[in-house]
Amino acid sequence: MIKGSIFMFISSFMALFPVANPVGAGFLVNGFLSGLDQKTRMSIIRRIVTDYLLVGLGSLAVGHFVLALFDLSLPIIQLGGGLLICRTALQWLGDSDASAGRVSKRNADPISLRAVESRIFYPITFPISIGPGSVSVILTMMASASIRGDWVRSLLNYAIIAVVIVLMCSILYLFLTQGQKIIRKIGDNGSIVINKMVAFFTFCVGIQIVVTGIAKIFHLTAL
Template identity: 30%
Template sequence: MQDAVKNLLLVLVTLFPIVDPLGGSPFFLALTREYSPEERKALSWRIAINSFFLLVATYFVGTYVLAFFGISLPVVQVGGGLIVIATGWTLLKQRDDEKQEVQKTVQPQDSIRRAFYPLTLPLTVGPGSISAAITLGANAAHHHAYHPLTILAALIGLVLIAISILLCYGFADRVARILGATGMTVITQLSSFFLVCIGVQIAWNGIKALLESMTLHVG
């Protein structure tokens, strides 16, 4: 039970800052500015569902993909950590440019087709989220061999993340009014900084494991 709780918290603490639905809500609001509130809420439902299934597939299937290609967990940690760092750094330094680029790709039409790309992927669940989910799934399989409680805990964590996406996107206009432009800027910048820190930690865990394996082989 304790391991399941730890896994639940690990999923939330790792993926929530990377998915960052609160930080992504200003972009979602800007990209759907010509939608009605009802259309925006319906779109947020689709994005939340898409994000949930994408993260679930990545979390549980990613381990077997790694095994098929013969990729070790430390290597995934290093690669995923570097991607997370790059994502966070890009958001820190070029957030306005990124916003303009995504705005050019989305038009207020055919919202069902647009719900997956680019609103779900890569705006909500990007390379950093996918890499982190693969790492978490591989780590859980390695330590717990997918115990039923571990699976349930992971699913609960992913459901909570999907709910946070639904709430933040569905009420993006209200959140923006409450926090104001300055508040939203502070939140997005802080989230980007934490994203860089998480990426460094993930990469360091992988580097340390690789160095330890080298030491064992040399010894």
């Protein structure tokens, strides 16, 4: 059982990390928070982390029920989620202000603070920090975690997936809290370049998820 649990943890981490991309998401989200003072920034970060856990652990808890309720399949979730990721990435690539996620560099004023607060859940938490791609991966991991006739092992696997989700959130939190130091060292131009690169790779991840969904829907092997 110990070997199985270790394998479940490693496979879940390797499956979720590239899609959730907490490091890249940390750079992107830091752009939104660049104009806030430290106290306000930490308050916003805590709300982002809370929403992240609600989406991630909520998907784990009720994901299959929601799919059954709306009669949705995993390939459809992958297709829709991939398209939404591509749309978000294109917005970041096409608009220099949006892609840098900038707010004024002066201390946060009521207007800029309201603008950031209105974006905490969408698009900062969802789909930038944790998107449909991550949700579809969580649902896929749930399918492999369920062991018929062994509810103890199934619950243990579900708990391991929950630990992986919390770990992704912790990595994101680390990069959000330390992001200003990193951005200060690489400068504004370096931050923009990194954000553009992350946006491009995010677009590629979205394309990959779309292709995977299409391949499963039409039972294609060439893709």
